[in-house]
Amino acid sequence: MSMLRPETLQVVAQSLGLDDLSPTCVQELLPEVELRVREVIQDALKFQRHSRRAQLDPTHINQALQARNLESLYGFTAPGAVKYRQCEERETLFFAEDEELELAEVLNAPLGQIPLQPMLNVHWLAVDGVQPLIPENESIEDDSTCHTSIKDEAFVNSVDRKPLVKHVLTEEMQLYYTKVTEAVKSDDFELQRAAFSSLARDPGIHQLLPYFSRFIYEEVKHSNHDLSLLFSLMRACRCLLVNQNLHVELYVSSEGYWPSSLLLAHPLPSNWLHQLIPAILTCVLGKQLCENPADDHWALRKYAAQLVAQICERYGETYANIQARVSKTYHKAITDPVSLDRGASPSLSPPALQDIVTLLYDAFGESLLPYIRPEQPTSMLDLCL
Structure with missing residues (x-):
């Protein structure tokens, strides 16, 4: 015996545009529909247990439908309980109560902002320990410009001030x-x-x-x-x-x-x-x-x-x-x-001095020779010292 009522299947068929569904066909489809519903519910319970949730919610149903490559349910994942109303013509028929909106208000409502596309941007946080001054990095402001509105000395003295640590080394x-x-x-x-x-x-x-x-x-x-x-x-x-x-x-x-x-x-x-x-x-x-x-x-x-x-x-x-x-x-x-x-x-040492003098003579000796008078000493040490 099927747990689903024939009226439920007929309402679903009418919503899909199938008005001439015979009672015999409904009786044949009820066991198959119930089997598919049970499979989806069992898969949803598995998702509930794996996500460690105490209660089954529409999110688990949608995950079960996606696992079976079926379209997800829309409009049932909003927070709060869904309100149902009883049909006036048939007391056994219920439907979800939706808010009635004026079509003119919907058409005249301003369009929302288009969401930004996800993107990645690369920039330097620091180069050789120095933070570059670019818009992506926060500006380093002087601490003296930061003031507090709290004047109570008792409150200020009770605050634990920790020293600034700029360079922390690991134990290794x-x-x-x-x-x-x-x-x-x-x-x-x-x-x-x-x-x-x-x-x-x-x-x-x-x-x-x-x-x-x-x-x-x-x-x-x-x-x-x-x-x-x-x-x-x-x-x-x-x-x-x-x-x-x-x-x-x-x-x-x-x-x-x-x-x-x-x-x-x-x-x-x-x-x-x-x-x-x-x-x-x-x-x-x-x-x-x-x-x-x-x-x-x-x-x-x-x-x-x-x-x-x-x-x-x-x-x-x-x-x-x-x-x-x-x-x-x-x-x-x-x-x-x-x-x-x-x-x-x-x-x-004297050898080192001699080397320095030799280097100085090699570098500047030729340019200085034309300006040396004959009576001046011409030895390397006398010339450079």
């Missing part, structure tokens, strides 16, 4: 930094070689670069004339320079105050470079690099001078003031009597 990065710095300062050759190899090749240590540059700066400043430690620090600096995955120029070109106690005994310009170059030039022009003057501190000075030359050659075109400032420092270390008395210039 912190552990790596600790191990590398300990290896640089240790006397274990194998441990140092492993640390230097990692600094020269590892592409994932870019976040630690400012910390390593600051570490080299502070350790050179407080080295206490430890020649082996200074050598290790210069090797670490060279490893950072040869690593192609690091942007060392961001820390080579930084301008700031260069403490006079770090390098020469006399004050240097206050707008000098303050990250890597001061530490390297300390090992070139420092007054005393080792406790025992008999130690080979010239090798350290030569090694550090090669690093300075490498920096000038690599970043001289990008930052034009690097070579000029380094040359000015060398010139002041050679010509300043105070530096000579306090031992800053012995970092340039």
